[in-house]
Amino acid sequence: MKPATAAKKLGVYLEATPEEFQAGVVSRDELNELQANPPEWLRDLRRNGPHPKQLIAQKLGISSSGLVRAGLTDALTTDQINAIKDENPDWLVKERATFKEFKAEEARLAEKARTEEDD
Known part of the structure; x- marks a missing residue:
């Protein structure tokens, strides 16, 4: 899926995500893994924003x-x-x-x- 779709599903602001997330494509398995075991950047975005x-x-x-x-x-x-x-x-x-x-x-x-x- 597109990074914008994945960011929306993760509840984060796309422009604040790492460059490699913004530039890539996110598979369903990758999205599930991000939801189940969020990396530090995702935990930080969810906690502090933007x-x-x-x-x-x-x-x-x-x-x-x-x-x-x-x-x-x-x-x-x-x-x-x-x-x-x-x-x-x-x-x-x-x-x-x-x-x-x-x-x-x-x-x-x-x-x-x-x-x-x-x-």
């Missing part, structure tokens, strides 16, 4: 769209994410509320669909 957008959003409790609305388009380190959490800016409070409402509506619609299936 992290990809979807993981940043997850760590902040908001959507990826919320990151864009806040102007956060670059990868962030764990320390940068923690600083944002500690600061708890108004945009983060708003985006968390928006995301919570979205998830609640999504759950309501899923429950409605299940109820309609049962009828």
